[in-house]
Amino acid sequence: MREDTWKKRRSRVGLHGVGVVLGSLLLAGSAQAELPDYTLQLQARTNMLGNRSGAYNMAPGNLLAGSLQIPITSERKVAFRLAITPEERSSVWWGGDGQGKPLYQLPDLGTDVLSGDPSINTAGELAFSVTGTSDAAKSGIYLLNVSAPDEVRIIREPLGATSWSSVTINEAGQIGFRAMFGGLGRIHALVSPENGEFKATIVAKEQAVDGKSPYKFLYSPNLNDRGQIVGVADLTTSSSEYAQELRIWNADGSSQLVAASHGLEPASPIYQFAPVAPALNNKGQVAFLGRATPKDPTTGKNPVTLWLWDGTGLKVLAQEGQERIQTMEYFPPDLNDRGLAVFRAIDSDGLRAVWVSDGASMKRVVTEHDIVPSDLGEARVDQETPSNPVFAGSGQINERGDVSFAAGLAPPDNDQEEWGTAVYVALSSLAPDLPDAGTGEPDAGTGEPDAGPGEPDAGPGEPDAGPGSPDAGSGEPDAGPGEPDAGPGEPDAGPGSPDAGPVEPDAGTGAPDAGSQGPQVPAPDTGCGCQSTSPVALWPWLLLGLLVSRKNRSSARLKG
Template sequence: MKHRALVDRNPLFAALGTLLLAAPALAALPEYTFLLQARTNMVGNGSGAYNLEPGALLSGSYTLPITKDRRVGFTLAITPEGSPSLWYGVEGKGERIYTLPSTDPDVRMGDPSLDSRGNVVFAVTGASVDTTENGIYLLNVDDPKQVRVIREPLGASYWSSLVLNEAQQFAARARVGNGNAYALYTPREGRYEATLLAKDRTLDAASPYTYLYSPNLNDLGQLVAAVDLQSYTTEWFQELRVWNPDGTSHLIAESRGRDSSSSIYRFASVQPALNNQGQVAFLASLRDASGKQSTALFLWDGAELKTLAQDGQGDIKELELFPPDINDQGLVVFRAFRADGLRAVWVSDGASLKPVVTEHDLLPSDLGSARVDQETPSNPVFGGAPMINDRGDISFCAGLAPPKDDQEEWGSAIYVAQSSFVPPGESDGGVEPDAGSGNPAPSEPGSPSGCGCQAAASAALWPWALLGLLRLARSRRAQSQ
């Protein structure tokens, strides 16, 4: 299904769209093999844990960022020491690399975000005993004890939806006083300069926005998010926009309260996803003439708005309200129930979709073959939001049990579903299977804490090359006028 969407007619974005949408098309959806990264478990469970101590547990809702070279990070909300920790690993190895040095019972560590240089950012909030503990924490896995804390903009006390890109920028929704703003942090001469791309009306009376939802960021410093423009009545008055680093923005889609021809009743409050081609994946609610609501997953492909999946349509029974993710090849990963009622993690290329892993599937683990299952059928077998990198690899978390006994808990396991795709111009620096564990062995020995400096090549530099092409296009346009 295709829908009408609005885009800015600014020639700057027309040029950017022309340049960025020249991404290689994929011939088919990838095939996947599964690599166990870590397994959490309660203290006292005989099955123990993997790459973790028993008693180190994930939070209730989380994201699992994965870089192009398959580095994975996540936050442990509960640890044997009591303080939250950061876990980091690659190719089946990993460990806790940083534990928050705080005794404050209210302090919280947010989800991390990673780049391929080994940089990690996460927000620390809720500290009341010592409020100076609150802030955006930036570290590198080569020396994780060296932590930089950023508390910009002035007056900020809370940061959420923190995302780091390959240009070493990061963005967040920042609470400033009683209001909120979208803040973009850019490295400049040894410091981070915070630019407020949008503010809500509490922070700026002249703002058109009454509420700012969770944002996301791409490698070009562009931020995507849904916003409210006025209070709900019988309709939602919302827009989905992309902001540029200079504060200008363009409209992607809007709710039917703003445009009666729109099929969108309301945008989901979870993060939309934005790639470097300008494509946007997002969840939204629809409402038919009888008032019945359903959820749909949309893709703005740069020219039109498409429906990738919808409740009750085709192989999808019901979409789950977790953020989708999209890579530069246009592959979208999301969570949804299959038509038979089983939960699954899915991938779509915009034309077709398929489940990557489904409830009751058998996966390799450190304990041998393991079943994706829970002891109570109504409990979700997947946790948090899956994410996808530019290879098409997908990170996800699943509850495990022995193949023939779903009443025995093997804890929650973080996996990388390794794609069969190899990025153009790259050899598969992958891994050979380890017959003993069912896991691939690492392609290089040693700790996951190495910076992997070779990863700072094309993935980090190509956005700047595109910006250079954009400047050239603008220059030529100016000369022709």
């Protein structure tokens, strides 16, 4: 059945990979909104040493993490972590427009060192966490600029922090993260540049850190461009159901409740928040995953749902059992200022895909078995083992709607030959947004942000926004897919938390080529950190986590 499905899809896409405009799915009762058309552009391709297909924009033997996030700026620059390298020290790749190379490699910091996914901004600043170093003073948040990558600053704020994760840098140069504090519990914190130094502000604490705190467990957060942090917390309130809040914290210590679980608020449609980071845009909108209540009568399960909070209420962006979505995958969504959310889900044919939705319409960016461009010619998004996921980690979206993602490749007619794992940018057809001049009209003159009526208030208590950056932390529980633990003994998002999705087999890379634009053709037409108040309810997450861990080890053995 799988092969038949692929043949149907390939016939529709065409051997040349030149697809018509991606179709869209309308959500019930909504008018179709403008969603981008996409053209895929290859940025890099990884591959194992000895694989005859080689690599692209890096040398073979540099391999991606099993699950990762690839941040993308408004200028279409991307960065990602190479978890395995010939030098046996992780490195960071940076580039764009089909060109790039490994930019910075960690020095020898010991055998237990771990680094997190990078976060980037348009100024070329790049930040990521490093933990488990043989010299504790070398652990912290690593900050560098792509113009001078060897000039690295190590930030160990706030005083008392022992490990860092979920690192996100915004356009103001502020860095938001979660940290283990004093070896007791976790905090959400923000460091802001000030007179050449960094001022640290703790915005939320677990009860183990501060007995007066209402928060029993803090999940991986996200940061916006106005220095606000969004995240989910388990409360100390005991309940037969999940007692969770999704909240936006401000640097002045105030916060705003976005949503609460049904265990706290009986009118809430949210049974449980997913243990992955939510996304927050610059209009105060929040996209997040969770399980809905009541249960689906046909499956007897609480359907996994992607919601959007627009500042006044919730609406469904995607849900299991609706619009050809069979299974929502537990990878963090991302959200831009246009209200476009990117997420991963399996369709009714059992094929994985990267999707975008604005709540009115939904579209695939790329789907398993699609024919896509590569440096080797036409390639197929596929794995040699049907049960292995074809995508690595979660997709990310920038302000114009461009989407970054990683996928396993094979020759169009032979899924038993590995061409490695490729990093793509799906180029959006939408024109870039111009900054608002204060009246709601695009500013063509000064580019100043809108300070006029109707704009979100950046003051205390108001929801802010920002790019919903990916988690780049290592060690601390990652609310993002498959992040390694950032520090010895740190739980990955709480007991029994799923790893945000199965670990993707990696693929590797060939001879560096940073001189020409990456291959691109129109995208094929595809048709359209866990803590709980209920120990029993942890078992589904625990089993999934164990399964992911087992796949991780199996994949590592195969690659070795």
